[in-house]
Amino acid sequence: GESVGLHLPTLSVQEGDNSIINCAYSNSASDYFIWYKQESGKGPQFIIDIRSNMDKRQGQRVTVLLNKTVKHLSLQIAATQPGDSAVYFCAEKRWYFGNEKLTFGTGTRLTIIP
Amino acid sequence: DTAVSQTPKYLVTQMGNDKSIKCEQNLGHDTMYWYKQDSKKFLKIMFSYNNKELIINETVPNRFSPKSPDKAHLNLHINSLELGDSAVYFCASSRVPGQSNSPLHFGNGTRLTVT
Numbered sequence: 424g425e426s427v428g429l430h431l432p433t434l435s436v437q438e439g440d441n442s443i444i445n446c447a448y449s450n451s452a453s454d455y456f457i458w459y460k461q462e463s464g465k466g467p468q469f470i471i472d473i474r475s476n477m478d479k480r481q482g483q484r485v486t487v488l489l490n491k492t493v494k495h496l497s498l499q500i501a502a503t504q505p506g507d508s509a510v511y512f513c514a515e516k517r518w519y520f521g522n523e524k525l526t527f528g529t530g531t532r533l534t535i536i537p
Numbered sequence: 538d539t540a541v542s543q544t545p546k547y548l549v550t551q552m553g554n555d556k557s558i559k560c561e562q563n564l565g566h567d568t569m570y571w572y573k574q575d576s577k578k579f580l581k582i583m584f585s586y587n588n589k590e591l592i593i594n595e596t597v598p599n600r601f602s603p604k605s606p607d608k609a610h611l612n613l614h615i616n617s618l619e620l621g622d623s624a625v626y627f628c629a630s631s632r633v634p635g636q637s638n639s640p641l642h643f644g645n646g647t648r649l650t651v652t
Contacts, residue, residue: 455638466541466627466643467580474638510578516638524593525641527580 435534436503444531446496446513453515456489457525458498461510470498470511500533508535540564543628543644550618551652558613558647560628568592569611570629570641571603580627586611615649623651 436442448456454475459467473480473487473496480487486499496513513528543560550556562569570593571583585593589605600616611628625646632639 457638457640459641461578464645466629466645467641468643469640472638472640512580524585525582530578530580 432529433532433534435536437536438505439502442500442503442507442533444498444500444511444513444533446498446528448494448496448513448515448528450515450517450526451491451494453517455516456487456496457514457516458485458487459512459514459527461512461530463509467512503533503535505535505537508533541628541630541642541644543626543647545647546645547648547650549650549652552618552620554618555614555616556618556649557615558626558628558649560611560613560644562609562628562630562642564630564642566630566632566642567608568631569605569608570631571611571613572627572629572643574625574627574646576624583626584611584613618649618651620651623649625649 455472457472458470460470461467471482471485471487473489478489484501488497498511500507510530510532512530514525516523516525541562543558548556568585568587570585572580573583574580582595583597584603586605588608602614603611605611615622625648627646628644629641631641
């Protein structure tokens with residue numbers, strides 16, 4: 424069946440270092456891949472997305488890489504800060520009976536060590 | 538100026554009771570959703586509505602009944618609550634998708650605990 428999964432459930436990174444969060448997906452028909460950040464007690468917040476016909480997209484301190492050959496997605500966060508500590512979800516969006524459907528992965532907890 | 542607001546934030550109730558969670562968005566979005574997040578943080582869609590019309594119903598028990606009085610509101614009513622209903626429920630909204638991606642905007646969740 425379709426799934427969006429993550430390689431690592433937890434990740435600890437020293438403040439100031441770069442972090443990479445990985446995600447594997449199985450559905451090749453997805454239109455977009457999206458990263459969300461969820462802080463404690465809050466709802467998921469959109470970070471960045473990438474269309475399925477792209478392989479790289481950059482934002483402010485974040486870069487998303489998409490490797491369709493191996494169905495792998497990653498989120499790179501540069502110069503991590505304490506505020507980056509959160510659970511990060513990858514998600515895939517595809518059309519479902521004429522409407523969009525978003526399927527989330529299981530999440531990776533990122534902890535920034537001061 | 539909260540974009541997607543849901544109430545209550547916490548809800549503790551006993552098995553068998555009926556409860557409702559309310560959601561409102563002031564973003565002018567046409568599509569609203571309910572997601573359930575379990576204790577392992579797994580997020581799964583339950584329903585989506587577009588302009589008050591049910592679009593997605595993801596094999597949710599019919600004890601769960603969403604109601605959309607207008608496109609800015611999507612409430613969730615749950616009958617005969619069970620222990621397994623304990624979770625965090627998130628409301629979300631998005632624009633009608635066009636050529637570009639339209640990200641979901643989530644509320645801060647309602648933590649439902651059934652005892």
